[in-house]
Amino acid sequence: MLDSIPSFARLVAELAKFPGVGTKTATRLAFYLLRQPDAAAAALATAIVDLKRNTRFCSVCFHITEQDPCPLCVDPARDGSLLCVVEEPQAVLAIERSRSFRGRYHVLHGALSPLDGIGPEELRIAPLLDRLKAGEISEVLVATNFTVEGDATALYLARLIQPLGIRTTRLAYGIPMGSELEYVDEATVQRAVQGRREL
Amino acid sequence: MFLEQLTARQFRNLNEVDLCWGPGFNIIWGNNAQGKTNLLEAVYLLGHLKSFRGARTAELIQEGMTAARLTGRLVSREVRHRLEVSLEPHGQTPRLDDKPVQKLSQFLGTLRPVLFTADELVLLKGAPAGRRALLDRAVLQADPGYLDRFHAYSRVLRQRNQLLKERAAPALLEPWNEALIENGARIRHDRQVFLAGLQQVLSGIGRDIADSSEQLSFGYPHAGAPDQLQAGLRREQEQLLARERQLGQTLAGPHRDDPEPLIDGRPLKLFGSQGQNRSFLLAFKAAQLIDLERRLGEPPLLLLDDLASELDAGRQASFFAFLRRRRGQVLITTTHPATLGEAVCPQARYFRVEQGRVEERQAI
Numbered sequence: 001m002l003d004s005i006p007s008f009a010r011l012v013a014e015l016a017k018f019p020g021v022g023t024k025t026a027t028r029l030a031f032y033l034l035r036q037p038d039a040a041a042a043a044l045a046t047a048i049v050d051l052k053r054n055t056r057f058c059s060v061c062f063h064i065t066e067q068d069p070c071p072l073c074v075d076p077a078r079d080g081s082l083l084c085v086v087e088e089p090q091a092v093l094a095i096e097r098s099r100s101f102r103g104r105y106h107v108l109h110g111a112l113s114p115l116d117g118i119g120p121e122e123l124r125i126a127p128l129l130d131r132l133k134a135g136e137i138s139e140v141l142v143a144t145n146f147t148v149e150g151d152a153t154a155l156y157l158a159r160l161i162q163p164l165g166i167r168t169t170r171l172a173y174g175i176p177m178g179s180e181l182e183y184v185d186e187a188t189v190q191r192a193v194q195g196r197r198e199l
Numbered sequence: 200m201f202l203e204q205l206t207a208r209q210f211r212n213l214n215e216v217d218l219c220w221g222p223g224f225n226i227i228w229g230n231n232a233q234g235k236t237n238l239l240e241a242v243y244l245l246g247h248l249k250s251f252r253g254a255r256t257a258e259l260i261q262e263g264m265t266a267a268r269l270t271g272r273l274v275s276r277e278v279r280h281r282l283e284v285s286l287e288p289h290g291q292t293p294r295l296d297d298k299p300v301q302k303l304s305q306f307l308g309t310l311r312p313v314l315f316t317a318d319e320l321v322l323l324k325g326a327p328a329g330r331r332a333l334l335d336r337a338v339l340q341a342d343p344g345y346l347d348r349f350h351a352y353s354r355v356l357r358q359r360n361q362l363l364k365e366r367a368a369p370a371l372l373e374p375w376n377e378a379l380i381e382n383g384a385r386i387r388h389d390r391q392v393f394l395a396g397l398q399q400v401l402s403g404i405g406r407d408i409a410d411s412s413e414q415l416s417f418g419y420p421h422a423g424a425p426d427q428l429q430a431g432l433r434r435e436q437e438q439l440l441a442r443e444r445q446l447g448q449t450l451a452g453p454h455r456d457d458p459e460p461l462i463d464g465r466p467l468k469l470f471g472s473q474g475q476n477r478s479f480l481l482a483f484k485a486a487q488l489i490d491l492e493r494r495l496g497e498p499p500l501l502l503l504d505d506l507a508s509e510l511d512a513g514r515q516a517s518f519f520a521f522l523r524r525r526r527g528q529v530l531i532t533t534t535h536p537a538t539l540g541e542a543v544c545p546q547a548r549y550f551r552v553e554q555g556r557v558e559e560r561q562a563i
């Protein structure tokens with residue numbers, strides 16, 4: 001049936017690529033857009049194009065940003081001696097929401113996973129070491145996810161960082177096994193940051 | 200607890216089944232290959248989200264159909280729960296009390312059927328993998344949270360094996376060595392704690408169930424507190440690392456442990472007769488039922504698949520005497536309902552299965 005309406009079929013196919021969205025949901029969303037006024041559809045399209053056009057990864061911390069370096073990296077009120085390492089930009093947002101951390105960030109864009117062919121070269125680990133060697137940072141809080149891969153990545157980083165004489169800590173309490181930080185509530189993240197431990 | 204109602208749609212050869220079970224003995228009878236075991240498989244799946252025959256989801260859906268659905272109504276401590284599993288070729292969706300399930304272990308903790316099949320008899324005397332499967336299934340039934348820990352360990356194991364296969368540098372392997380020790384020691388601890396708790400029951404039950412005066416136990420090669428288990432696994436790993444690198448696979452860890460059924464302290468797999476083998480499995484299952492009842496505060500559901508074909512009259516009689524005393528719900532498949540009469544299974548309800556159709560009907 002969709003074959004006879006190519007532009008509708010194309011939108012459904014694009015929407016179905018979203019995480020957690022199947023053909024059924026994609027079709028429902030497409031019908032919703034179809035019923036919207038032209039201006040609403042255009043606003044959505046522009047928002048998507050602008051997102052890609054205006055944002056990039058910060059050249060220092062690799063968080064998503066519209067200006068480079070990002071506001072988190074240049075904010076003079078933040079503590080430059082404290083660095084928090086996370087897997088994904090979403091985790092930065094989660095920790096910022098918890099308002100428990102006033103240092104700076106570094107986004108790895110993934111975790112070590114030999115089965116998926118992801119080794120240290122595939123992550124932003126080399127630029128992390130460059131930042132650490134610059135000398136300003138005295139503590140690294142490793143806030144990778146509490147998954148098998150996140151734990152292994154934390155351990156790998158700890159072994160790299162310790163010879164530099166920098167204190168390495170890990171989020172410790174309250175975060176259930178197998179969870180991704182972006183889905184954990186603020187209070188839990190706050191407790192976890194306060195209860196960090198040596199690696 | 201008991202399963203009050205079961206419906207199946209397009210599940211294997213069960214096209215449209217709606218059943219009300221009794222709270223005690225339920226005897227599912229009929230000729231072979233009519234769908235009796237499919238019924239038990241459906242109940243097991245509602246409890247464990249897994250087929251006990253190792254079938255993939257696609258195989259569970261009736262041929263030519265795109266989906267299957269199972270629902271069950273369960274009574275536990277006078278509260279009714281509704282379990283539902285929708286099966287599609289590439290996955291399944293569980294719902295508990297008409298709501299999507301947030302954590303799998305929450306669904307798995309609801310209906311905890313204990314299964315006893317004739318197929319398990321070969322596991323005791325076969326390769327270690329079979330005994331591990333038997334033990335892991337029992338640990339999981341006692342503690343649904345074991346599933347998450349088991350999956351975490353399996354994941355670490357696969358990741359580490361991948362690196363060993365690639366002959367990765369020591370620095371890359373190191374975090375996975377640690378992860379394997381931490382997760383592996385946790386599995387050993389879970390298994391050992393479960394067996395220690397079961398041992399009390401198991402040693403008392405041999406005489407009762409299996410009609411034997413022998414001392415039954417389930418040995419496990421590792422014991423101790425979590426940090427001792429970690430230290431032990433670390434030593435094993437250090438010893439075997441060179442060989443692991445050579446072979447490209449992990450040799451030290453709970454995935455290689457051999458849990459050992461013992462009769463009077465001697466390994467069943469070496470010295471046990473066929474009869475002792477059967478007695479041991481009966482005692483193990485009975486101990487598991489008692490242990491689980493203690494944890495749940497009510498008798499769990501028992502599924503018996505085609506037991507009569509494997510047990511002699513004496514063993515069967517003492518096992519059923521045990522079941523009559525404990526008053527839980529039991530679902531039994533058999534080709535010979537006459538052998539499970541009023542004396543063996545009082546107040547039983549009978550269900551006849553023929554070509555995937557089920558009707559409540561007294562055996563003749």
Ligand SMILES: [Zn+2]
Pocket residue numbers: 058059060061062063069070071072073
């Ligand atoms: Zn930045």
